[in-house]
Amino acid sequence: MTLISRHSSFFFLIFLLVSCANYKSINQDRIITTVTSNNLDANSLDANSPLPTPDKIAISDEVTFLLRNRSQPLLKLAAFRQECLTGEISCQHPRMSSTLPSHLYQVLKLFWTPNGKYAFFWDSNTGDIYSVDGNSGEITKVVSQVWKVRSDFFISPDGEKMIFEIDTGAFETDIVSMNIYTGEMTTLDISIPCMKFVSGWLTNNEFLFWCEIYTGSKGYLENINVYTFNLETRVAQPFEPNRDWMQTSVPKPAPNGQRIVFTNDKKIIIRDLGIAQEYSFDLNPENYIWSLDSDFLAVYTQEREIFIVNLDSKSTTKLFSLSENALLEDWLWFPDNKGLLLVMADKDTDNKTTAFLSMSNHNVLISDLSLFAAYNVISISYRPMLDR
DSSP, rough: OHHHSSSSHSSSSSOOOOOEEEEEEEEEEEEEESSSSSSOOOOOOOOOOOOOOOOGOOOOEEEEEEEEESSOOOOOEEEHHHHHHHTSSSSSSEEEEEOOOOOOOBBOOOOEEETTSSSEEETTTTTEEEETTTTOOOOEEEEEOOOOOOOOOEOTSSSSSEEEEEEOOSOOOEEEEEEEOOOEEEEEHHHHHHEEEEEEESSSSSEEEEEEEEEETTEEEEEEEEEEEEOOOOTEEESSSSSSSTTTTEEEETTTTEEEEEETTTTEEEEEETEEEEEEEEEOOEEEEETTTSSEEEEEEESSSEEETTTTTEEEEEEEOOOOTTTEEEEEEEEGOOEEEEEEEETTOOOOEEEEEEEOOOOOEEOOOOGTTTTEEEEEEEEEOOOO
């Protein structure tokens, strides 16, 4: 079993497409599509009523799109206020947009600090790490030629530092901590010979990582162990050493660090670390994502269905079923559990669209913003609007 085949859900995002029926024109630059048999409900904005424009509404949380030009190898960043994507306001143009330099074309995703002031990305072509100013969109090189093994950055809850993996060869990696403000990097030198991969933060100074042990010149995966690492004591401790992590997926912490989720066969298992209890749900998961407040888990199943797991009631709710042509490219939670934003693609034509899946009425509103005519969506990132 290879590294990529086992952990593809950690390196690549799955695609899906929604079959769309009822189109309701809002104006020349925006179309809302309802993917259920119902029209917009009574609480939705009426198509004949003028929508407020973004410049008349207070700044709110945003979604940053990473876009690829359809006709030339150029990437663009575009930030839309969340109300543009939920149908609450009309948006012809993004609040902020920046075109990346032409030599930066192997970028997969942006990662925002908790206060939304800066985002970071890595270009696998140059090996360089860049920051993006959240307000101006200014792009700055932070450090050159960092040979990471995947594009992810894990930014600490306090926004002071971020951790990621670097390749050291011979089926081994190191984990590096980088100061957000100075770009100073420190190799953590965890003395466990293996390929180490960050899973997520538990506290401001402790994170979870897993360790893949390979043998032989061709790299046979022999075992997987999970550890916690404390940045203050510089000590790695085994995490649930009695569990066979070869038979499950690796655990993914919730944003608050108090819960983890992993899969075992067709079950999704959520463990409450504070009270050491586990809850199992038979959902046959393909992918999953924590809500920002850690109270819900969205699960995309192998049957092309989206479920919500409520951690308070320990119940599940089916939100949506996908057609056979549906492929999910990316998704994220909106704050206050308003719903999910989906990036969708037709697996035959690769045409992509963006849709808001409502938690309240289970409707799907598809946005056809004018910018998307010239660009395909690579990924989406949630940007909180704090400390402004």
